[in-house]
Amino acid sequence: MTKIGIILNPWAGRGMAGQRRAELETLLRDVGVAFDIIETHARGGAIELTYQAIARGYTCVVAVGGDGTINEVVNGLMGGQERFGQSASLGIVPLGTGSDFVKVLDGFQPNDLSSAVRRLAGGRTRPVDLGRVMVESPLGQEQRYFINGLGMGMDAQVAVESLKLTGIKGFAVYLMAIIRAMANYKAHVMSVRYDDYEVRRRLLFASVGNGRCQGGGFWMTPEAQIDDGLLDLCIVNKLRLDQIIRYLPKLMEGSHTTLRVVTMGRARQIEVTCPQGIPVATDGEVVATAATRVQAEVCPGALRLVV
Numbered sequence: 001m002t003k004i005g006i007i008l009n010p011w012a013g014r015g016m017a018g019q020r021r022a023e024l025e026t027l028l029r030d031v032g033v034a035f036d037i038i039e040t041h042a043r044g045g046a047i048e049l050t051y052q053a054i055a056r057g058y059t060c061v062v063a064v065g066g067d068g069t070i071n072e073v074v075n076g077l078m079g080g081q082e083r084f085g086q087s088a089s090l091g092i093v094p095l096g097t098g099s100d101f102v103k104v105l106d107g108f109q110p111n112d113l114s115s116a117v118r119r120l121a122g123g124r125t126r127p128v129d130l131g132r133v134m135v136e137s138p139l140g141q142e143q144r145y146f147i148n149g150l151g152m153g154m155d156a157q158v159a160v161e162s163l164k165l166t167g168i169k170g171f172a173v174y175l176m177a178i179i180r181a182m183a184n185y186k187a188h189v190m191s192v193r194y195d196d197y198e199v200r201r202r203l204l205f206a207s208v209g210n211g212r213c214q215g216g217g218f219w220m221t222p223e224a225q226i227d228d229g230l231l232d233l234c235i236v237n238k239l240r241l242d243q244i245i246r247y248l249p250k251l252m253e254g255s256h257t258t259l260r261v262v263t264m265g266r267a268r269q270i271e272v273t274c275p276q277g278i279p280v281a282t283d284g285e286v287v288a289t290a291a292t293r294v295q296a297e298v299c300p301g302a303l304r305l306v307v
């Protein structure tokens with residue numbers, strides 16, 4: 001068996017990923033997996049580390065952390081493939097706070113090291129789709145890949161608010177970020193075009209799902225499949241505060257899809273425009289705070305995932 005490259009974000013899962021490093025290493029040695037492990041030292045650092053891993057010839061790169069870490073490794077894998085013409089599969093050891101992406105995968109359990117290590121030892125892979133997005137804002141253009149979801153509007157505003165909350169920790173950050181996003185977010189008219197359809201009205205958010213669950217437990221696109229060559233879409237109209245509070249539990253259980261204020265869709269290409277600018281997040285990580293145009297497309301079977 002060839003050696004695998006492991007990229008561990010010690011801050012993921014509120015520090016749990018760092019605390020469980022020794023346990024992970026012991027389990028890997030016990031099953032005879034050869035590995036090198038490296039920790040991230042900054043936000044965005046896993047992208048560069050993944051490039052380096054590909055340049056060194058690893059054929060499997062493992063993200064240890066949450067959805068943000070997985071997103072960085074995915075972007076490193078795709079960028080590395082473009083730069084060096086070499087591809088590597090993605091392994092996941094889910095030790096994040098939400099670890100929403102793996103909830104769509106059979107047999108994956110957030111925080112379960114033993115089963116994650118068994119999968120790495122087995123080395124079985126399957127192709128999964130990715131989303132590729134081009135985000136335009138007054139600051140320029142940025143391209144990103146996402147594996148789980150793309151948030152545009154208030155859902156991305158929650159991610160923006162949580163970045164500003166440096167003085168508090170734990171679940172309080174998340175709760176406070178939602179409250180601040182509800183209070184601060186202004187729903188502008190957005191145009192959402194997907195394949196042959198268009199929705200144009202004041203929206204709370206338009207959320208794109210390759211996976212099913214986003215934002216720490218919201219089943220936005222509960223029917224999404226990661227290998228159907230399509231992206232799912234959940235568009236929610238502008239709501240009053242009392243409606244947001246009433247509908248949030250429905251979003252948390254995925255029973256919102258038939259509500260009058262919700263439009264569900266499925267497409268290969270999605271374009272969202274909003275001249276006033278909207279926040280955008282890929283896999284929960286902020287890409288822009290005032291994007292005027294967002295173009296997303298599915299990349300069918302673009303990545304091999306260790307399952």
Ligand SMILES: Nc1ncnc2c1ncn2[C@@H]1O[C@H](COP(=O)(O)OP(=O)(O)OP(=O)(O)O)[C@@H](O)[C@H]1O
Pocket residue numbers: 009010011012013014040041042043044045065066067068069070095096097098099100216284285
């Ligand atoms: N060494 C580091 N210091 C500070 N931040 C880091 C470091 N390495 C990575 N990060 C950042 O930590 C953030 C959180 O990572 P991640 O999303 O993996 O964990 P999480 O938020 O606990 O999990 P989830 O997104 O699944 O809820 C990411 O934005 C990532 O860029």
